[in-house]
Amino acid sequence: MIKRVIFKGQLLPLLLLAPQLAVTAVFFLWPAGQAIYQSLLQEDPFGLRREFVGTENFDAVLNDPLWLNALGNTAVFSVSVAALALGVALLLAVQADKAIRGANLYKTMLIWPYAVAPAVAAVLWLFLFHPSIGLIGRALNAAGVAWDYKLNGGQAMLLVIVASAWKQVSYNFIFFLAGLQSIPRSVLEAAAIDGARPFRRFWTVVFPLLSPTSFFLLVVNLVYAFFDTFGVIHALTGGGPGNATETLIYKVYVDGVQNLNLGASAAQSVILMVLVVGLTMVQFRFVERRVHY
Amino acid sequence: MFTRRIAIAAGFAAGLAALPAAAQQPVEIQFWHGLAQPLGGQLEQIVADYNASQQRFRVVPSFRGGYPETMVAAIAAFRANTAPHIVQMFEVGTGTMMAAGRAVRPVHQVLADANITVNFADYLPAIAGYYQSTDGQQMSLPFNSSTAVMFWNKDHFRRAGLNPDEPPQTWEQVAAAAQRLKAAGIACPVTTSWPAWVQVEQMSALHNVPLATQGNGFGGLNAELAINNPLMVRHLNNLMTWQREGLFRYGGRDSAGDALFPNGECSITMASSGVRSRTIREARFEWGTAMLPYYADVAGAPRNSIIGGASFWVLNRGPQGGATGGRSADEWRGTAEFLAFLARPEVAARWHTETGFLPVTRTAFEQVRATGFYQQNPGADVPIEQLLRGGGQMTENTRGIRLGGYVEIRNIMQEEMEKAFQGQQTAQQALDAAVRRANVVLRNFERQNRN
Structure with a gap:
């Protein structure tokens, strides 16, 4: 039976939709439109002289080796953050789902980091890993490891990945835990009776049943890694050393806000918008097919 | 309806504007x-x-x-x-x-x-x-x-058998002191804050070498960066060599290196004269303030530093x-x-x-001098003396820097220096790359500000 609600007239449905549409228009369509317009201009910072340059900003961005470098960094960074945050969260959720003493305490503690603002999280990691004032950073140097993320690009990337993933683990943990708890006991018991060992039960029963959750989290984590990790990178490395941790979103900020090069920055954000829309579409088309709801 | 509303709003605004005048509001x-x-x-x-x-x-x-x-x-x-x-x-x-x-x-x-x-x-x-x-x-x-000056740790100098009251004046002396300090077991003999400001801008002014064409940009928007000159290549090369030998440590961009001196880690630093107050507050050792070092064999050096x-x-x-x-x-x-x-x-x-x-x-x-402040605070007048070095007669290379988009250019210099310190490129390559990238910024700026 399909339940249908039919409104009389058109005013009421439009009115009910209006707040949502207004929010979308004001916070997405309007700024996005501005970005597209700005990306076609060369303008001085004060907005006193502007010149229409067509696609020149896009040409410059796409031929800029540093932008390509940022694209590569973003790919490494996003995939690593998503994989690490999802993997660790799943492991923790499976462990916390078992009947252990103090499970609630563990759960609460694991959810805590999510309440920490990105910049604050970055400062915590800085105090741990700073080569001269950080607890672990000093210990590493004392143990003979040449740890200096301010000069070693690989170490800097590792640090921002771990810090960003750490923050996201809590979020993933909540969803995985909820997903695990919604798996019917009877299915697991049936598998156990059929002689499936825990590991096999996990891969053949639990994991497929978790796939809607995993898929949702994959999308959210990639979007998080693309856009929401600005604070961590800004506070920890500022995109350096060299340009080793400069991601696409960070470069938009550097070029637009620090360097006041609005045209180039707008062109980059338009490209970023296209990339994320494309990525999400790919995920829904191809990955979603394998998802069992 | 709209016009009436605007009229009311305008009347209200006029009333508000009239109000302060009546009440003698500042x-x-x-x-x-x-x-x-x-x-x-x-x-x-x-x-x-x-x-x-x-x-x-x-x-x-x-x-x-x-x-x-x-x-x-x-x-x-x-x-x-x-x-x-x-x-x-x-x-x-x-x-x-x-x-x-x-x-x-x-x-x-x-x-x-x-x-x-x-x-x-x-x-x-x-x-x-x-x-x-x-x-x-x-x-x-x-x-x-402010300007950049050199701070040195007198306790470290004593430990290395150096005269604690004789700071190095030239880069040759800095390198020699750094060797002794390293031999005495000090992990970070020399460091710097503000790598671009101190090691590129100040060094250029001190040696009367142009940082950019057109009199460092004072002459017009068509200036080009000129830091890939023999002096800067030599200097960056030296810093890279000293870094490899454990004599110099890169402390990070902008003011990130400030902390390395007051905490007693590094023996010599070059930083903003403003670091003085922080050092007074935090340092648990004897220290002094001196002028920035220079290369003795460069004719005419040292000139005044820039601000x-x-x-x-x-x-x-x-x-x-x-x-x-x-x-x-x-x-x-x-x-x-x-x-x-x-x-x-x-x-x-x-x-x-x-x-x-x-x-x-x-x-x-x-x-301030008349109050005896500099007798009670030795070293507080070093930055002023350094600014007046060369008889207060500035050349077009020591007047300062007038380049558009300079926030970005300074970051470019720091990025390319970092890549050099990581061993990804030579000093010449780093400075060439910085010039190439900076000139793109300068040309964009020139274009945006053409009337």
Whole structure:
């Protein structure tokens, strides 16, 4: 039976939709439109002289080796953050789902980091890993490891990945835990009776049943890694050393806000918008097919 | 319906505007600055003193984040027609502000319109000149200026068998001292803060070598960066070699390296003269202040160093301000009077002794000297002496830097230096890459600001 609600007239449905549409228009369509317009201009910072340059900003961005470098960094960074945050969260959720003493305490503690603002999280990691004032950073140097993320690009990337993933683990943990708890006991018991060992039960029963959750989290984590990790990178490395941790979103900020090069920055954000829309579409088309709801 | 509503709103606004006049309310002057505590509080104390000194105007200070954030906020406010009257702008923003055309009302004009004279000839030439137009007009009011100096750890020097009261004066002596310090078991003999400002900009000025063509950009927007010269290649090469040998440590961008000296890790650092107050507070060892080292074999070296810090710019209200800049005559008058207050020698002298920034005028310097401050605080006059080195006669390479988009260019220099210190490229490659990238920025800026 399909339940249908039919409104009389058109005013009421439009009115009910209006707040949502207004929010979308004001916070997405309007700024996005501005970005597209700005990306076609060369303008001085004060907005006193502007010149229409067509696609020149896009040409410059796409031929800029540093932008390509940022694209590569973003790919490494996003995939690593998503994989690490999802993997660790799943492991923790499976462990916390078992009947252990103090499970609630563990759960609460694991959810805590999510309440920490990105910049604050970055400062915590800085105090741990700073080569001269950080607890672990000093210990590493004392143990003979040449740890200096301010000069070693690989170490800097590792640090921002771990810090960003750490923050996201809590979020993933909540969803995985909820997903695990919604798996019917009877299915697991049936598998156990059929002689499936825990590991096999996990891969053949639990994991497929978790796939809607995993898929949702994959999308959210990639979007998080693309856009929401600005604070961590800004506070920890500022995109350096060299340009080793400069991601696409960070470069938009550097070029637009620090360097006041609005045209180039707008062109980059338009490209970023296209990339994320494309990525999400790919995920829904191809990955979603394998998802069992 | 709309016209009526506008009429009511206009009437209401007119009533509001009439109200202060009737109640003799002071005219408000918005003043944005980028100094965090404790400096910000000290600056706001000066503003409070000004407000207490008269009733006609009230200056409203407002902290807008660091220098870059303040710059961005002021530019955004100008575009939205709500620019502050006065904004503090760091020296790297100077090129951008100079080219800002009708966004800025030059300080000399604001003062002249109000019939107020400030004797800019009394300012130290390296300071006033940095903020003057090519024809010598004062575009912004210098206030908190610093320069880079060298600090050395006397305890470390003793441990290495070096004379603790004889800081190295040349780079050759720095390298020799660093060898001894390393041999004495010190992990970080030499470091630097502000890699681009100290090791590129100051080094160029000290050795009278151009940083950019067109007299470091003072001559026009068509300047090109010129740091891939033999002196800079040699210097960066030396730093890279010393880094490999464990004599030099890269401390990070901008002020990130500041911490390495007061905590006793590094024996010698080159940093802003403002690090002095932090070192007094934090250092648990004996230390001294000296002038920046130079290469003895470069003819004419050392010249004066150049400044850092910030100056105060007067902004029009917005793009549609017209001839009045969108502000009333009273507002302009108040702006001018506040600037004149800030330029008083006693204000400058007090700011210098309380904060460690430079005394910007000769009169302020003499006033402070007369109080015996420099006898009680040895080394506090080193930055001033260093600015006057070369007889106070500046060349076009030591006047300062006037390049648009310089915030970005400084970052480019730091990025390319980092890649060199990581061993990804040679000194020549790093400086060539910095020049190539910076010239793209300069050409974009030239294009955006062509009339």
